[in-house]
Every structure is written in structure tokens, then in C-alpha cells.
Amino acid sequence: MEHNLSVFNSLTRKKEKFVPLHPDIVGMYVCGPTVYGPGHLGHARPAITFDILFRYLRHLGYKVRYVRNITDVGHLEHDADDGEDKVAKKARIEQLEPMEVVQMYLNSYHKDMEALNVLPPSIEPHASGHIIEQIAYVQKILDAGYAYVSKGSVYFDVEKYNKDHHYGKLSGRNIEETVANTRSLDGQDEKRNPIDFALWKCASPEHIMHWPSPWSEGFPGWHLECSTMGTKYLGETFDIHGGGMDLMFPHHECEIAQSVAACGHEAVRYWMHNNMITINGKKMGKSYNNFITLEEFFNGSHPLLSQAYSPMVIRFFILQAQYRSTVDFSNDALLASEKALQKLTDGYRRLQNLLPAEASTVELPDYSKLCYEAMDDDLNTPMVIAHLFDACKYINQATDGLIKLNADDIARLRHLFDIFLIELLGVRMSNEAADSSNNAAYEQAVDLLMEIRANAKANKDWATSDLIRDKLAAFGFNVKDTKNGVEWSLK
DSSP states (O other), X not given: OOOOOEEEETTTTEEEEOOOSBTTEEEEEEOOOBOSSOOBHHHXXXXXXXXXXXXXXXXXXXXXXXXXOBBOSOOBGGGSSSSOBHHHHHHHHHTOOHHHHHHHHHHHHHHHHHHTTOOOOSBOOBGGGGHHHHHHHHHHHHHHTSEEEETTEEEEOHHHHHHHSOTTTTTTOOHHHHHHTOOOOTTOTTSSSTTOEEEEEEOOTTOOOOBXXXXXXXXXXXXXXXXXXXXXXXXXXXXEEEEEGGGIIIIIHHHHHHHHHHHSSOSEEEEEEEOOEEETTEEOSGGGTXXXXXXXXXXXXXXXXXXXXXXXXXXXXXXXXXXTSOEEEOHHHHHHHHHHHHHHHHHHHHHHHOOOBXXXXXXXXXXXXXXXXXXXXXXXXXXXXXXXXXXXXXXXXHHTTSSOOBHHHHHHHHHHIIIIIIIISOOOOOGGGSOGGGSHHHHHHHHHHHHHHHHHHHTTOHHHHHHHHHHHHHTTEEEEEETTEEEEEEO
16 A cells, blocks of 8 residues: 555654555554543543544555553552552442443543544453453463462562563663662562562452452453453554553553563554643643543633633644644633634635636645645644645635636645545534535525625615624624625634
8 A cells, every 4th residue: 555654653762654564454552541530631632643543544545443442440549559449449439330430431431532523443342341361361471481479469570571671662761760760559568579560469358349360359450451452352463552651651661561471572563652731831630630621621611711612622722733742731722723723614614615717826736745745744733734724825815806716726625625624634514614415404594694684785775784794793603795795604
């Protein structure tokens, strides 16, 4: 398949041409949420980032198996091997069954993803549904000699692994540094080394989520879950593993060690990581208690927000930065994104109404080529957006009668916006720019008012003309008189 897609491989720390393991087929695994609370902006960024990759790979003609897991057990507090299970703790506080908590927040997550126009993955496996496979994976690591049993728990022997391989190759950490920065935690005396991590944890009497295993009644380690589910659905070697940069260590580092220990080789060919959403320079997240839920964005109820923001504004806000760049949240930045998105959607609507001239008075740049080059350059969505804005200048000039575009020009521009704005960037149009067949009555009603207003102006009935304009403005419409007639849009 001919293309020039390059992605930044976090493992090699450089951009590499993407060549799948199997021609025309791509296997992609992305770490999904731990479902113990409402989704927030930090959850939206990896979902949107890898949605863009999923869309683009399919657009290029690949058959993509996209696996995004749901963590519903084994993710302990502080991402360590101590403390309560995050789901179980929420269940205890809310006096619910753990799976009731999971289902409640999973439903909410799916609702948020649909609102953000994030396509569902091919497979969405739950950690709790793959206990048998995880027990078998642990046994393979034990058989290879890279794990040990202690008091009913199974731990990965990091030091022994590091003698044969390199623990820390993804994050760039060395084992001495890791040991020096590892806290001594209660209940960790059963480890040979404080940097060893749990593959299987023996459940304490009060732990309500546990399963039988050869070693104890317990539950799987958080890192193990992704290694197991990735292998089950994508094979021992697959193309892409994605996630947030905060997962690089220890989560993804541990995944690499587990796959080498269990299978004798690394599983992932391209590691991809999106950067963080920050607020006042600090990572936004539940553990920092500075997050804003997606529902709060959509209804404007958070004190840091001056208004409600549509899901498409949130999506556009994230796509205005390259996925490896930090995005610093502010209400002003969201307001700017809202205005920018409105300009693009207005341009899209004007494009649908443009009538071709017999001959063009300008030569349009090859925007499709420029946008493909941007997408091929590690999904450079800000550059794609910049090209679309540039194309809007021609659309607006043609609408205002300053230039003429022929039928071929208009067809190329429509193709450009349909492919890059709608299909690849995933911007869902509001009612006035959506599929006209579903909104014909709505548009015809407004057009009728525009016709009545035009007749009033022609008859110099300024009072009626101004009344229609002012009433529509009060209802949320922009009405603009141009050389080619009147045009309208929602504010």
C-alpha cells in the first residue's frame, strides 16, 4: 500500500515510516480508562488522538483491529502494588457492587465518547473477563524464571530481568535510578526488591474482588492485564500500542518486560504516546483533584468555565495541538477554539451554497496534497486545520464576489472538507451544516424568512427588514448581506 505515513516511535525516540507487520492489516492496542469515576478532559485526549489514527489508517485502506481495554479490577491506588482497588474503593464509598460502579461509569464514558464523535474500537475487552488468560500468562513468566511466588502473590523479578535484558528502555530510566526513587510501602516486605511489581496479588480478607488461582485467592496486577489482552486479540507481535505519556512508566515499561519474559520477544513495534492536558502547568487528573469532567464542559457548570462548550469545541480544542505537545487548558483557549471552529463550519456551509462560474479567476493550491502531507507527518492535525482555514479564505472571497471559482474548484474544495474536516478530523456538523436531507424543513423555513426580508428591502420596507434581522439575531442567528445576496448561520 502506497503511503508516506510516519509516526513518532516512543521506543526509538524518532519518527519512523509506518510499515505494518502484515500487509493491509493493522493491529492497534490503546490503554482505555479505569472506570471508577466520570470522564474528564484527560480521558478525552488519548481517545481523540487514537481515534484520529484509527480513522486515518482506515482511510488509507487498512483493515484495522483496534483494541481499547476497560480496567475494572486490579488498578490499585497510587498506581502501585498497595492500597485499595480503585473500583472497589468507589463501590465501598457508594455502597454499590463493584460491577455496578463499572457499568455506571462505563455507560457514562461511552456517552461522552459518542458525543465527542470518537469511533468505538473493534474490541473493548474487560480485565475481569480475562482472568483465566492472565493466570496462564503469569505461569509463562514463572516458567521462564522471571517471577517468584511470595505469600500467595506473584512478583516480577526486575533485577534478574535487567541482567538479561534492559528494563527501562522505553522510559529511559536505569534500574539504579528506579531503586533510589522507589518508596518503601506497607506490605511490600514480601518483595525481593522494592522495584519488583505484582503479576498476581493475594487478596486480603476485606478485598471483595478476587478469583482462585494456583497461588492464592487474588486478582491480577494492573500491568499484566494489558499484556494479556493485547496478546489475546492481536497476537504475540502487533503494530501499535498507544496511550497517555503518563503511562510510559511504569505501566508500559512493565508491559515490555512481561512480553519479553513470557514470549521471548517484544510484542509492540510502534509505541505512541499523547502528551498531557495541563491546568496552570500541572497535569489535569483525578489524582490531582483539578480535573473538569466532560459533562461539566458540556453544561458549563464548572466555576472555571464561563459557558457551556459543545463536544465538537472540545474535540477541536484538542486537535489544534499536535498530539505530542502539551495542551494547557484555559477558558480563553476554549473561547478561541469555539470561534475558530465556527469559522470553519461557516466556510463549509458557504461552500455547499457556492455556484460555479464558467471560468476561475484564481489558481487554488493543492490543499489535499498539503493535508495528506500533514497527516503523514505524525498526524499533524494543527497543520491540517491551518490548510483548511487557508482554503476558507477562497470560499469567503468567492461568496463575497471578489473571486470566481469554476465547478472543478468547488468540487475539489468540497472533497477537501469532506475528507479532512468531516471524515478524518471527525468534526460533526451542527444542524445548519449537516446532511441537508435531514434538515430540509429547517433550512427552507429560514430561507423563506430571508426571502420575505429581501422583498421588504426591495420595497424599502426597512422596518420589516430590520425586524426579521433583529428577531433572528435574538434567536441566535447571524444574518449577513453580501453582494451575492443574504447568508445566515447560527452564532
